[in-house]
Amino acid sequence: MILVVAEQRGGKLNRATWESIAAAQQLAAGQPVTVAVVGAGVASVAAELAAAQVQEVVTIDAPALDPYTPDGFTAALAQAIDELAPSTVILPHTYQTRDFAPKLAARLDRALVTDVTAIKGLRAEGSGLGVVFVRPMFQGKLTADVVPQGPAPHVITTQIGSFRADQVVRGSAAAPVRALTVTIDAASIRQKPEAPFQEARQAVDLSQAERIVSVGRGIKEQGKLPLAQQLADALHAELAASRPICDAGWLPMERQVGSSGQTVAPKLYLALGISGAIQHLVGMKGSQTIVAINKDPDAPIFEVAAYGIVGDLFDIVPAMIEALKSPTS
Amino acid sequence: MKIAVCLKQVPTRDWQPRLDDAKTWVREQDATFEMNEPDAYALEEGLRLKEQHGGEVVVCSAGPARVAQVLREALARGADRAIHVEGGPFAGAGSTDAFVVATALAEAMTSEQFDLVLTGLQSDDQGFGQTGVVLAEKLGLPHATIVMEVQATPPALRVKRELEGGWFQWVSMPLPAVLTIQSGINQLRYATLKGIMAAKKKEIRSVAPSAAPVVKITIASLYAPEKTKKTHLVEGAPAAAAKELVRLLREEARVI
Numbered sequence: 260m261i262l263v264v265a266e267q268r269g270g271k272l273n274r275a276t277w278e279s280i281a282a283a284q285q286l287a288a289g290q291p292v293t294v295a296v297v298g299a300g301v302a303s304v305a306a307e308l309a310a311a312q313v314q315e316v317v318t319i320d321a322p323a324l325d326p327y328t329p330d331g332f333t334a335a336l337a338q339a340i341d342e343l344a345p346s347t348v349i350l351p352h353t354y355q356t357r358d359f360a361p362k363l364a365a366r367l368d369r370a371l372v373t374d375v376t377a378i379k380g381l382r383a384e385g386s387g388l389g390v391v392f393v394r395p396m397f398q399g400k401l402t403a404d405v406v407p408q409g410p411a412p413h414v415i416t417t418q419i420g421s422f423r424a425d426q427v428v429r430g431s432a433a434a435p436v437r438a439l440t441v442t443i444d445a446a447s448i449r450q451k452p453e454a455p456f457q458e459a460r461q462a463v464d465l466s467q468a469e470r471i472v473s474v475g476r477g478i479k480e481q482g483k484l485p486l487a488q489q490l491a492d493a494l495h496a497e498l499a500a501s502r503p504i505c506d507a508g509w510l511p512m513e514r515q516v517g518s519s520g521q522t523v524a525p526k527l528y529l530a531l532g533i534s535g536a537i538q539h540l541v542g543m544k545g546s547q548t549i550v551a552i553n554k555d556p557d558a559p560i561f562e563v564a565a566y567g568i569v570g571d572l573f574d575i576v577p578a579m580i581e582a583l584k585s586p587t588s
Numbered sequence: 589m590k591i592a593v594c595l596k597q598v599p600t601r602d603w604q605p606r607l608d609d610a611k612t613w614v615r616e617q618d619a620t621f622e623m624n625e626p627d628a629y630a631l632e633e634g635l636r637l638k639e640q641h642g643g644e645v646v647v648c649s650a651g652p653a654r655v656a657q658v659l660r661e662a663l664a665r666g667a668d669r670a671i672h673v674e675g676g677p678f679a680g681a682g683s684t685d686a687f688v689v690a691t692a693l694a695e696a697m698t699s700e701q702f703d704l705v706l707t708g709l710q711s712d713d714q715g716f717g718q719t720g721v722v723l724a725e726k727l728g729l730p731h732a733t734i735v736m737e738v739q740a741t742p743p744a745l746r747v748k749r750e751l752e753g754g755w756f757q758w759v760s761m762p763l764p765a766v767l768t769i770q771s772g773i774n775q776l777r778y779a780t781l782k783g784i785m786a787a788k789k790k791e792i793r794s795v796a797p798s799a800a801p802v803v804k805i806t807i808a809s810l811y812a813p814e815k816t817k818k819t820h821l822v823e824g825a826p827a828a829a830a831k832e833l834v835r836l837l838r839e840e841a842r843v844i
Contacts, residue, residue, distance in 0.1 A: 357717055361722045362724065365722040371804070395813070401813070402811055403810050404807070405805055405806070408805060408806055451761065502771065512754075520753075526843045527844060551819070555604070557812075561821075568821070578827040583844075
């Protein structure tokens with residue numbers, strides 16, 4: 260049996276859960292799939308998930324599990340996994356999963372493969388027949404086929420956007436929902452979380468921009484930003500950046516695109532000197548037309564770009580600004 | 589406060605990885621190495637907490653002889669001493685998984701009784717993002733990940749965690765604890781000449797892992813990413829390429 264651990268907050272399902280269910284159904288090959296929902300008051304989320312073609316949905320419902328804490332979730336899921344004995348556990352690779360999945364795997368003393376983008380069968384070589392999990396390494400410059408070792412269950416996290424939620428097989432009738440009882444000692448939960456908040460910073464809503472010019476490490480220094488701004492002005496575009504630029508304080512955090520910043524899908528996304536680390540790609544790969552200008556022909560950004568120029572952005576950008584001055588080329 | 593900072597030495601970001609003969613790891617002999625970027629922020633945070641509260645900063649790294657370079661660099665930036673876990677699974681070139689690293693680090697750190705253990709949130713090479721959290725479990729300590737601000741008032745600790753999409757959350761927990769630090773939490777300092785000279789006299793203690801590692805992950809194959817999209821690469825001199833790109837965006841893609 261393959262166990263998918265759903266993610267919800269305040270009774271609202273994280274859509275990335277459907278992607279993990281799609282991965283589980285792909286991996287299952289006849290094995291049953293079970294979905295577990297952890298938290299307090301998760302009945303409606305469980306009912307929503309029961310639409311998938313799964314063996315059952317189990318709820319792990321306890322007051323001590325809301326709000327989320329890594330101590331509480333690890334204790335609850337370790338017990339659930341002991342009882343359900345799955346062969347594989349799959350979770351979406353969210354910030355919450357990143358916070359507790361390594362602890363859970365360590366508690367169970369089982370292998371954990373994070374950030375999986377694909378699952379494929381391993382060709383039989385000698386006795387070795389099984390599956391490999393595909394994931395990026397070296398900032399996306401390489402891809403690895405990874406094999407978890409040791410006894411089951413192996414724990415897998417699926418990268419956001421890598422499996423298709425719309426390919427989840429739905430059941431002809433709702434799957435049964437069953438409550439699983441776990442013992443959580445509230446006193447053993449050491450983290451005391453406060454309410455999530457956003458910093459007052461929503462002056463720029465990049466998600467509404469039709470065109471975005473985005474800069475990365477390749478811009479080299481803050482003094483070069485006006486060049487990118489000029490190109491943005493010529494294109495009637497908003498200026499955005501990858502994380503390192505905002506970390507350095509060269510542009511405000513509100514202009515950051517990526518997993519920790521804004522998710523955008525403009526008509527045109529023009530990436531200047533952005534290598535395309537996965538944390539950036541997840542925030543912009545839904546853009547209609549992606550253009551990359553980068554001196555490194557092997558930069559991962561070219562994997563998602565429709566158009567590209569391999570070269571020095573300090574030569575190309577001024578030439579683009581010049582070309583944009585004439586109404587036709 | 590007695591603070592540990594775990595450092596990983598990784599190939600430099602601008603190095604285009606080349607594969608080894610088995611195509612299961614990179615050719616380390618061709619690489620240049622540097623301190624893993626999030627770990628550099630963890631070190632800076634440790635140094636700032638020491639400046640605030642007193643105590644010491646001990647940097648820890650597991651890896652072959654070459655990792656002494658990042659330990660030395662950390663000592664030059666202001667760390668007080670270093671622990672180098674070497675030998676066994678860390679003897680030569682090759683990948684080691686987060687469980688192997690965390691198990692060895694936990695063993696080397698147990699007798700030190702640190703008040704706070706800091707790591708970067710993930711590594712720039714394998715990027716599993718597990719070592720810090722597995723280490724917390726092995727040490728029996730509470731943890732928080734993806735931390736953007738640290739308020740330590742021993743024995744209490746309050747940290748600002750980054751959530752997705754621009755959300756944050758404060759979380760409190762007792763010390764001792766383990767935190768994984770996000771890049772950008774602070775502004776990095778660089779080593780001064782005085783620091784570099786002082787580092788030469790600081791201790792790097794070598795520790796060998798006691799038991800054979802239990803490997804949790806192996807890499808069956810490493811390769812260049814398969815392109816999912818066909819990129820139209822516009823060639824030519826910069827001025828001509830730029831002009832052609834503008835034309836394509838106007839007439840073909842129709843996005844400007």
